[in-house]
Amino acid sequence: MKDLYEYDKNLLIYKKRVLTKKERVLKIVKNVILTIGIISLINQVLISSSFINVIKNKIELLIMKNEYNKINNKINESSISMNKLFVINENIYKALFNLYNITNFFKLNGSYTDNKYEFIKNFEESDLIKNTHKNIDLLLSKLKINSIFLNTFEDSLNQKINVCNFTPSINPIKIPYITSKTFSPFGLRIHPIYNILLMHEGIDISAKTGTAVYATADGYIDCVNCSNTGYGNHIIIDHKNGYETIYAHLSKIVVKKDQFVKRGEVIGLVGVTGNTTCEHLHYELRSNNLPINPENYFGDVYNYIK
């Protein structure tokens, strides 16, 4: 305890003064009260700070819960869109490819057990977090299934396109319209040279010598002038799917054996070679070696020629 001094007016000096007992007790009591007050104040400040933190955490939790719910709503909307996409895929499969059984392979199976997310527990929002995980898993599964579906769809479509490209489907020469004067049909007829009833295994299209002749589908040149049946200069194209086409009485041939040709590609020119009385193209279509009427396989040549 510090010493106290008082001024002696008579001696004009400071003299050390000894505190009375009462004064000592009062001083001690004042110090104790002051200490208790300071401790209380510090305690109050700490309690207030902790309370603010609790409130802050509660608000953050509410915001997080709200955001989780928004995310789950978006996931559910995406999941519904995935289901619709799956149904569309399934319908395309059935309509275009007659694949009724394959869709069973892709049926959605969204049963999940809770075990996978068992580690998420004892939180205030454990169920919300677990459900979000499960919703995302289900969405990813649907996405994967639709992805597999589309890949298979693309493969099947490419196969179909390939088959279509190799199927004769256009006129072999440019003919804006066909009349009885420009066209001799498929079937039995009186042969113009032999004058007897014979099967006409193709069609004759009147055209001037030098008119371009087009391949009616993709294929490989199987034969150039390889037959002595009155065809004259002729080409046979193998379309690799049971179809063959024959182009006869040509004046010129511009392709070679084994060459690959595209639908609409020029392969020769109309002429009057072989057993014929006038310039025209004799065109035959065969399916598995049997002649069939090419008229049923005519499409618009203008869409294909270059």
Ligand SMILES: [Zn+2]
């Ligand atoms: Zn003919």
